[in-house]
Amino acid sequence: MTDEKNPGITLFDFSKNGDSGPLSGPQGSSESLQKSALILGFSGPRLVTDRLQEFGMHSGLMIRYVGRAPFQGPLLYRMGATVVALREEEAQCILINPL
Amino acid sequence: MYSDQSALDLVALVGAPNVGKTTLYNWLTNSKFKTVNYPGATVEYAVGRSAERLEANCYFMDTPGTYSLFPKSSDEEVTLRALYDQHEQGQVKKIICVVDGSQLDRHLLLAEQIYLSGFPMVLVVTMADLLTKNNLKLNIEALEQKFNGPVVLFDGVLGGGLKELIQKMKELELTQPTKLPAWSHDQIQEKIEMIRELSSRVYGDADSKSVYKRTEQVDRWLLHQYFGLAFFFVIMSLLFSSIFWLAKPFMGMIDFSFTWLGNQAVALAPNSLLTDFLAHGLIASLGAVSVFAPQIFILFFGIGILESTGYLARAATLIDKPFSKLGLSGRSFVPILSGFACAVPAMMATRNISSKRDRMITNFIIPLMTCSARLPVYALLLSFAFKDAAAWKQGVALALLYLGSLFLGSLVAGILNKILAKSEMSLFMMELPIYRIPRWKILFHDSLSRTKTYLLRAGPVIFVFAVIIWAGTTFPNYSTENKSEKMESSYLGQVGRSIGPVFEPMGIDWRVGAGLLSAFAAREVFVSSMAIVFNVSGEDEESQAQGLLKSMKEAKLPNGQLLFTLASVSGLIVFFMIALQCMSTFSVAIKENGSWKFALIQLISFNVIGYILAVSVVQGFKSLGLG
Numbered sequence: 001m002t003d004e005k006n007p008g009i010t011l012f013d014f015s016k017n018g019d020s021g022p023l024s025g026p027q028g029s030s031e032s033l034q035k036s037a038l039i040l041g042f043s044g045p046r047l048v049t050d051r052l053q054e055f056g057m058h059s060g061l062m063i064r065y066v067g068r069a070p071f072q073g074p075l076l077y078r079m080g081a082t083v084v085a086l087r088e089e090e091a092q093c094i095l096i097n098p099l
Numbered sequence: 100m101y102s103d104q105s106a107l108d109l110v111a112l113v114g115a116p117n118v119g120k121t122t123l124y125n126w127l128t129n130s131k132f133k134t135v136n137y138p139g140a141t142v143e144y145a146v147g148r149s150a151e152r153l154e155a156n157c158y159f160m161d162t163p164g165t166y167s168l169f170p171k172s173s174d175e176e177v178t179l180r181a182l183y184d185q186h187e188q189g190q191v192k193k194i195i196c197v198v199d200g201s202q203l204d205r206h207l208l209l210a211e212q213i214y215l216s217g218f219p220m221v222l223v224v225t226m227a228d229l230l231t232k233n234n235l236k237l238n239i240e241a242l243e244q245k246f247n248g249p250v251v252l253f254d255g256v257l258g259g260g261l262k263e264l265i266q267k268m269k270e271l272e273l274t275q276p277t278k279l280p281a282w283s284h285d286q287i288q289e290k291i292e293m294i295r296e297l298s299s300r301v302y303g304d305a306d307s308k309s310v311y312k313r314t315e316q317v318d319r320w321l322l323h324q325y326f327g328l329a330f331f332f333v334i335m336s337l338l339f340s341s342i343f344w345l346a347k348p349f350m351g352m353i354d355f356s357f358t359w360l361g362n363q364a365v366a367l368a369p370n371s372l373l374t375d376f377l378a379h380g381l382i383a384s385l386g387a388v389s390v391f392a393p394q395i396f397i398l399f400f401g402i403g404i405l406e407s408t409g410y411l412a413r414a415a416t417l418i419d420k421p422f423s424k425l426g427l428s429g430r431s432f433v434p435i436l437s438g439f440a441c442a443v444p445a446m447m448a449t450r451n452i453s454s455k456r457d458r459m460i461t462n463f464i465i466p467l468m469t470c471s472a473r474l475p476v477y478a479l480l481l482s483f484a485f486k487d488a489a490a491w492k493q494g495v496a497l498a499l500l501y502l503g504s505l506f507l508g509s510l511v512a513g514i515l516n517k518i519l520a521k522s523e524m525s526l527f528m529m530e531l532p533i534y535r536i537p538r539w540k541i542l543f544h545d546s547l548s549r550t551k552t553y554l555l556r557a558g559p560v561i562f563v564f565a566v567i568i569w570a571g572t573t574f575p576n577y578s579t580e581n582k583s584e585k586m587e588s589s590y591l592g593q594v595g596r597s598i599g600p601v602f603e604p605m606g607i608d609w610r611v612g613a614g615l616l617s618a619f620a621a622r623e624v625f626v627s628s629m630a631i632v633f634n635v636s637g638e639d640e641e642s643q644a645q646g647l648l649k650s651m652k653e654a655k656l657p658n659g660q661l662l663f664t665l666a667s668v669s670g671l672i673v674f675f676m677i678a679l680q681c682m683s684t685f686s687v688a689i690k691e692n693g694s695w696k697f698a699l700i701q702l703i704s705f706n707v708i709g710y711i712l713a714v715s716v717v718q719g720f721k722s723l724g725l726g
Contacts, residue, residue, distance in 0.1 A: 047171065047524065047526070048524065048526065050169075050171070051166075051171055051528060052528070053291060054167045054169075054171075055205065055528060056204055056205025056206070056208070058288070058292070058295060060295070061204075061295070066315075067322065068324075069327070069416045069419065070325070070327055070328050070417060071420040071421055073417065073419050073420035073429075074416050074419050074429070074527055079205075080201075080204055081201040081308075081310050081533070082201075082202050082205060082311075082530060082532075083311075083318070084528065084531070085416040085527065085530075085531060086527070086528055087423075087526075089524065090527065090528055
């Protein structure tokens with residue numbers, strides 16, 4: 001599913017300019033303000049992309065950026081009922097289409 | 100009784116991390132199983148007989164959490180091997196595949212792999228309590244059709260679904276499973292598409308949002324940019340401080356009982372060698388170490404709470420960035436935290452770190468963490484150093500020692516990170532599970548059995564050294580009235596004087612030196628050795644602990660100077676902070692890293708550096724006139 005010709009926008013690009021999502025304050029922003037995207041595919045080291053897929057990520061899945069851990073740490077995404085924490089390099093391996 | 104077809108079959112529980120697999124395992128075995136575990140997860144597979152009242156008549160095996168049958172970390176390799184290897188209980192005949200009912204789309208891929216391998220399988224959907232509470236109704240028939248076998252809903256809180264699970268498991272017919280060939284990228288895509296379609300059919304119109312709403316609210320605080328860190332420090336401080344204030348009354352009770360026991364033994368026959376051995380050898384040394392059991396229990400219990408609520412995954416996420424600067428990852432957090440309990444399970448816990456480099460650095464610094472065996476030693480040395488000071492000062496000093504071990508660990512990790520060549524990419528990728536209330540009974544039982552293991556393991560070693568050190572300090576002139584003369588002329592005294600020069604630069608004499616050597620069997624033996632060597636005049640009314648402190652305070656070097664001064668106590672603490680004096684850690688280091696070289700470098704460098712630093716500290720203090 002690696003799209004060599006059109007690397008597109010990665011999940012990391014998508015999240016890096018956003019605010020820190022609901023984690024920026026105890027009251028949080030409403031869900032409608034959180035950014036969602038559709039996963040298009042994967043690109044990067046096989047070790048990472050395989051693991052991402054086994055983690056339950058797949059093309060067509062909707063994923064929502066919910067915030068970032070302190071010290072510019074892992075990025076947090078919700079997919080379905082789960083939140084996963086990904087490092088920048090890991091989020092860079094996911095190609096998405098912003099919604 | 101064992102005649103039916105499933106009698107004593109080996110049934111494996113397989114599932115992703117955090118799906119409630121171990122909870123189910125506890126229900127199935129009634130929490131009676133043998134395992135090498137660490138607080139946090141299953142690192143070795145555990146095997147236990149099925150609980151009698153379930154009438155399952157089989158063995159259950161709990162395996163480390165895995166996302167797939169194509170392993171990517173040594174943790175997952177354990178699971179794969181466990182499924183195909185020959186065990187004491189035979190080969191795995193059937194599999195209970197455990198999936199989280201709120202995350203089927205993520206967990207069914209593993210079920211598909213097990214199904215295709217040809218294992219007879221019952222699919223267990225956990226978190227049934229959460230699903231019911233949130234009015235989520237699943238289309239179970241769709242799952243049964245797909246996997247051509249039984250599917251059971253399970254409620255980990257009340258154990259609902261257990262009977263049905265046993266029934267369905269018994270009905271499974273045995274097959275000849277095979278190893279699944281690796282999937283190509285396209286095959287994976289195809290499977291993922293299939294699972295997605297399947298789980299959307301199972302969920303139907305159900306909305307899982309209500310399941311995670313509360314977790315999201317809590318995370319707004321616990322993962323917050325600033326509050327998150329504050330909570331992290333508060334939670335960790337609470338954990339480590341409770342080791343002291345919460346344990347104190349229980350430690351007092353244990354100390355009291357051993358003191359009473361010792362006095363009773365002496366009263367039996369005041370001047371006999373046997374009662375002298377019982378009271379001042381055996382009871383004194385066992386008491387000196389048993390006193391710390393409450394602290395060890397609280398440590399295990401605390402880590403257990405953090406794990407089972409789901410907080411540890413958050414803590415790992417919070418700490419990932421700072422750790423990555425040191426060549427570690429957030430995944431190193433749980434092993435390092437476990438290292439404060441014991442380095443042995445902590446090193447095993449590094450198996451779920453997928454990068455070999457991260458894992459090696461983590462394993463290297465784990466023995467520097469203040470493990471529970473150091474606790475008795477520090478507590479003794481500090482209570483001596485702070486005898487007349489307010490109690491809180493001692494607590495602060497201990498907290499500083501804990502922080503100091505973290506600092507030392509970071510320093511060593513930072514150095515290794517600079518020296519070692521960077522190899523493959525290190526992965527973090529952490530799932531943050533839904534917050535849950537811990538199952539207190541299981542936690543309590545678990546922590547208790549770990550504490551028991553600690554005491555039972557330490558017991559025989561302490562006994563042997565109690566005999567050696569008591570006999571060594573008592574003979575040959577056991578009838579001499581003058582205690583210090585008896586000690587000086589004893590066998591241990593003779594041997595001690597020949598090795599004395601090694602310990603002299605540390606500001607200690609042969610008596611403490613002998614204690615240091617005995618600590619290589621296990622660090623806590625130092626305390627029991629001190630109890631025998633110094634508590635020679637224990638016939639007074641005081642408690643054992645006070646008696647020991649008093650004799651230590653009065654102890655003098657051959658030149659008439661006090662033995663335990665700020666300088667020598669500091670030197671001893673520095674030595675204990677760094678030195679690797681634990682043979683179990685050494686042998687696990689060999690096993691976990693598959694290398695003698697790694698373990699030897701660790702053993703030699705830690706001990707040599709520990710000695711040099713201890714000597715420097717002592718000499719430094721002395722030159723400042725603080726000797």
